[in-house]
Amino acid sequence: MQFHFENHTLDRNLRELTRGGAPVPMQPQVFDLLVYLVEQRDRVVSKDDLIANVWGDRIVSDSALNSRINAARKALGDDGEAQRLIKTVPRKGFRFVGDVLEQEPATAAVARVEAAPARTAPDRPAIAVLAFENMSDDPEQEYFCDGISEDILTALSKVRWFLVIARNSSFTYKGRAVHIREIADELGVGYVVEGSVRKAGDRVRITAQLNDATTGSHIWAEHYDRDLGDVFAVQDEITNAIVAAIEPQIYAAENFHARRKQPASLDAWDLLMRGLSHYWRITRQDHQMAQVHLEQAIAIDPDYGQALSLLAASHMFGVHLGWAELATAAPIAERAALAAVRSDHEDPWAHTALGSVYFSTRRLDDALSEFEQALALNPNFSVAQGYYALALSYAGRSSESYEAAQRAIRLSPRDPSLAIYYGIAGYARFTERHYDEAIALAREAIRHRGDLTGAYRVLAVSAGMSGNKKLAETALTELRRTQPNISLAWIATQLPWNSDADREHYLEGFRRAGLT
Numbered sequence: 003m004q005f006h007f008e009n010h011t012l013d014r015n016l017r018e019l020t021r022g023g024a025p026v027p028m029q030p031q032v033f034d035l036l037v038y039l040v041e042q043r044d045r046v047v048s049k050d051d052l053i054a055n056v057w058g059d060r061i062v063s064d065s066a067l068n069s070r071i072n073a074a075r076k077a078l079g080d081d082g083e084a085q086r087l088i089k090t091v092p093r094k095g096f097r098f099v100g101d102v103l104e105q106e107p108a109t110a111a112v113a114r115v116e117a118a119p120a121r122t123a124p125d126r127p128a129i130a131v132l133a134f135e136n137m138s139d140d141p142e143q144e145y146f147c148d149g150i151s152e153d154i155l156t157a158l159s160k161v162r163w164f165l166v167i168a169r170n171s172s173f174t175y176k177g178r179a180v181h182i183r184e185i186a187d188e189l190g191v192g193y194v195v196e197g198s199v200r201k202a203g204d205r206v207r208i209t210a211q212l213n214d215a216t217t218g219s220h221i222w223a224e225h226y227d228r229d230l231g232d233v234f235a236v237q238d239e240i241t242n243a244i245v246a247a248i249e250p251q252i253y254a255a256e257n258f259h260a261r262r263k264q265p266a267s268l269d270a271w272d273l274l275m276r277g278l279s280h281y282w283r284i285t286r287q288d289h290q291m292a293q294v295h296l297e298q299a300i301a302i303d304p305d306y307g308q309a310l311s312l313l314a315a316s317h318m319f320g321v322h323l324g325w326a327e328l329a330t331a332a333p334i335a336e337r338a339a340l341a342a343v344r345s346d347h348e349d350p351w352a353h354t355a356l357g358s359v360y361f362s363t364r365r366l367d368d369a370l371s372e373f374e375q376a377l378a379l380n381p382n383f384s385v386a387q388g389y390y391a392l393a394l395s396y397a398g399r400s401s402e403s404y405e406a407a408q409r410a411i412r413l414s415p416r417d418p419s420l421a422i423y424y425g426i427a428g429y430a431r432f433t434e435r436h437y438d439e440a441i442a443l444a445r446e447a448i449r450h451r452g453d454l455t456g457a458y459r460v461l462a463v464s465a466g467m468s469g470n471k472k473l474a475e476t477a478l479t480e481l482r483r484t485q486p487n488i489s490l491a492w493i494a495t496q497l498p499w500n501s502d503a504d505r506e507h508y509l510e511g512f513r514r515a516g517l518t
Contacts, residue, residue, distance in 0.1 A: 005040050007087070007100040010078060012040060017344055019077060030343040030356075031056065031371065032073040039074070039088060039098040048095040057371075060378050066367040071096060126271065127256055128165040128191040131155040133176040134208070137200035146233065147199045148173075150208060153241040154195060160380040161249055162349040163308055167191060186215030193221075193252060197244075204230050210244045214255055222251040245382045246413040253278055273299035274309050281316055282418035284451065286325045289316050307345030307352055314339035314355035318362050321496070323455045324485040328362060328496060335359045350376040354386040357393070364498040366397045384413040384423070391426045395433055397500045404430035421450035425457040432464050432511070433504060440464040441473070455484040463511025474515035490517055 357372030
């Protein structure tokens with residue numbers, strides 16, 4: 003359905019707003035908000051209505067809601083004073099008051115879409131989660147085993163980069179001795195997750211294993227021992243731990259398979275995996291290589307959401323670490339991130355990428371909203387949790403930032419980005435004036451990665467504020483090695499604080515450390 007009002011056309015299916023036939027750039031969530039207001043134009047829409055239908059019942063601040071309303075008005079050439087099309091009803095909500103004509107899209111446009119050549123989506127790795135085996139004497143534990151398996155299957159299904167086989171297929175092997183390769187052939191999967199549960203008294207041991215069906219090898223295995231005080235809490239905790247551990251292991255295995263292929267035979271997925279492997283290495287040269295691979299993947303498939311997301315995230319990561327200029331990288335990253343959200347608005351990576359653009363361009367409310375949406379789609383996505391923690395710090399919500407960083411660490415203790423999460427936790431402690439804790443967390447980050455720019459920043463400012471001149475000098479020397487262009491002027495202009503006081507606190511730490 004298309005909605006026509008004034009000289010605008012709002013096309014819900016194409017997710018496009020045009021004015022006089024020219025496309026009007028809009029953030030995806032602003033588009034959803036506008037569509038909802040237009041569809042509900044016969045009534046006043048309350049804040050609760052918007053939160054339920056646009057934000058999916060997530061907690062949303064008044065400032066974030068108002069920024070979206072203002073953005074929708076701006077896209078329509080409206081504003082809060084004129085309220086020509088979107089009217090604020092005090093203490094009640096909002097209403098779209100323009101005259102709207104609804105009609106089906108033109109036949110010619112439909113014909114063009116139908117005539118367009120079909121695009122084959124890049125192959126995603128397919129995974130089967132088998133029913134976990136009950137190793138206890140108590141048959142009553144079957145429900146717990148099945149519950150763990152189903153929760154893992156459901157959680158993995160939220161990772162849009164994977165194809166997860168439905169329960170009705172994967173659970174047919176329960177109680178049968180079948181070889182992994184036979185299961186893989188029958189279900190058409192490359193990976194199989196299996197495990198067992200053994201209960202003894204009030205203790206339970208859960209073992210999980212990820213198998214590569216193409217090689218027959220075990221990629222990853224772990225066991226978890228827990229007290230069964232709260233069965234459901236234990237079930238949730240183990241599920242989160244297993245899923246967070248499995249995801250990076252599959253990416254690593256996929257990169258291994260991609261590297262065994264000849265360059266001429268690489269498809270978009272292979273190039274994405276190669277790009278991801280460079281992305282995780284967190285060096286300037288690796289991010290440049292990642293961008294090359296991702297641009298090649300996008301050249302094969304211009305609507306490849308995952309590659310677009312990662313490309314945007316890589317550009318903005320470079321900005322934050324001082325490898326790239328904001329003015330150059332931000333427009334590239336924003337175009338890619340918006341295209342990724344249009345490609346798949348339920349992919350957490352896409353919202354995380356868009357959030358990283360908003361973060362670096364000082365749109366902190368919008369950034370927090372995108373990270374929250376990513377976490378609503380996949381609560382086990384440690385990358386989004388880490389970015390969310392960083393944005394919370396710069397927004398002045400330090401205690402929440404520290405808690406979010408700790409969640410990222412707990413989610414994925416073997417994550418390639420673990421050092422970054424420790425650095426973010428350290429920065430949160432710095433903003434709260436807990437300098438000794440900040441130093442300890444920064445050192446832990448450096449222990450995991452000796453070339454992490456952000457960790458050396460936290461170490462330098464925390465040592466500077468605590469009066470540890472020797473440590474501050476050492477940290478500043480290492481920081482200049484990892485970020486040669488670091489200066490007080492760069493810090494003051496390139497990092498997106500919400501509060502001038504927080505910026506001044508950070509600058510003072512650097513001054514005391516000896517930076518000019």
